[in-house]
Amino acid sequence: MEMSRQWTDTLHTEIDSFKETIGAFDRGEIDRKAYKGVSGGLGSYAQRDAAKHMLRLRLPAGRLTMDRLKFLAEVVEREQVGRMKLTTCETIQLHDLAAGQVPALMAEAVGCEIYTKGGGGDNPRNVMASPLSGVQPGEAFDVVPYAEAVTKYLLSICRDIKMPRKLKIAFCNGVDDCVHSAFRDMGFLAQEDGTFALRIAGGLGAARPSMGVLVEEHVRPKEVLYYVRAMVDTFCAHGNYENRAKARTRYMQDTLGPDGLKEEFLKNVAARKGAGGLELNGLEAPADQCRSDGEITHPRAIPQKQPGLYAVKYHPIGGILPVEKPRQLYELLKDIPGAEVRIAPNETLYVINLTAAEAERALAATADGAETEFECSVACIGATTCQQGVRDSQGVLQAAVQAVREAGIPDGALPKVCISGCPSSCAAHQAGAMGFQGGVKLVDKKPEPAFKMLLSGTDQLGRARFGQEVGTVLEKDLPALLVELGKAAAAAGQSWGQWSAEHANQRDAIIAKYV
Secondary structure, three states: OOOOHHHHHHHHHHHHHHHHHHHHHHOOOOOHHHHHHHHHHHOEEEOOOOOOEEEEEOOHHHEEOHHHHHHHHHHHHHHOOOEEEEOOOOOEEEEEEOOOHHHHHHHHHHHHOOOOOOOOOOOEOOOEEOOOOOOOOOOOOOOHHHHHHHHHHHHHHOOOOOOOOOEOEEEEOOOOOOOOHHHOOEEEEEOOOOOEEEEEOOEOOOOOOEOOEEEEEEEOHHHHHHHHHHHHHHHHHHOOOOOHHHOOHHHHHHHOOHHHHHHHHHHHHHHHHHHOOOOOOOOOOOOOOOOOOOOOOOOOEEEOOOOOOEEEEEOOHHHEOOOOHHHHHHHHHOOOOOOEEEEOOOOOEEEEEEOHHHHHHHHHHOOOOOOOOHHHOEEOOOOOOOOOOOOOHHHHHHHHHHHHHHHOOOOOOOOOEEEEOOOOOOOOHHHOOEEEEEEEEEEOOEEEEEEEEEEOOEOOOOOOEOOEEEEEEEHHHHHHHHHHHHHHHHHOOOOHHHHHHHOHHHHHHHHHHHO
């Protein structure tokens, strides 16, 4: 996905200019708001402690190739990076950086085709794809080439457009919808006939979470860029530039109506097709690997559609990737043909294209990760780091995992939960079987740290729905609530899904004690 020399030269010029901006901020010469307006466009934000910074590494389709993995390993060691966070947009964030480190890392990342441009701010964000696309049994077709082509196109025009807010695009391979194509700004769903179904103007957030509007049932893959550009045109023409709270694409469903939005969008598609020049030709998925040295059976070893090959799943608790892990994985994988790491939207890593023996070694190298469905829970970086954060989502997840382990709750008795530290929905809490949104609760007329609780959301393909709010639980009580719910499901000998559906009254009575 290499960009042109002219484009990268311009990026380096922007980075050189940014050195002055971040230096001025570090010296206190510009305020947070002014700084954020510049830094976000290059994928960096100041943390809550203004002396520390985050840099978001944009990884189209969540691909951590060997070159990128090597870069990450070297940077973490050389720069003594203290924290890394996997994100729900399939990127990696480097945290706790000093001001001087940020522009240097931006520039160095270009060498392995990591472009931080547009990683934040009112820009097209990281284009997502099903993390196992290309290797997953049952998929319609490999969508990664299209995610990468769209990324390249959007980066090529991002300096020439001014949208009201960010634009998030996802490609689903037709097996599961962990990338949330049903409620993204644009969601392309691969179909067995070789086309995409397309939904637009969906999204989460504190106000008006919305499913996308189905605007086309059979988008030809080679015409994908026409639809992407038409979405940019529609958003620029009808998005809200006056009120940022209502500036996301989903609000166009209100101002235009779903039918009016569809009509306007398809009109723009026709206009772009008439102008021509955006057809995708020659996109080919990588050739299948043909290697085998036996079989392996393990909960984290997933058979690929290529006979004899496996993907290994690894979920670091809270999506906090141990700093030693990039080096460990690189040394393990560097000589394996076709090996690659993929980042999933649920903060999970998948190592793909491994034989049984190679998978055994990868399992050993990732044995420090989640061991149960509940431990695969998702949490944003939280208020201790994020300027926008309200609650410490990472802290409460760690406390809950510890409490559940000490209580001996068996695997399956609790679901994967999604914890957002504020209303921004970075952990997609509305789409979880159990979701929590950071806030406050008045106790004796005093505000106490708390989380709104939502139940019964799902991102299951074809059945997506948002969870329903059931009340607000104090932060200090959240681990105890989860333990009591897990014990009840375990006592019935059922999984969370079974128990929650068949014993809703008992479930609600337990929740009522806390909310």
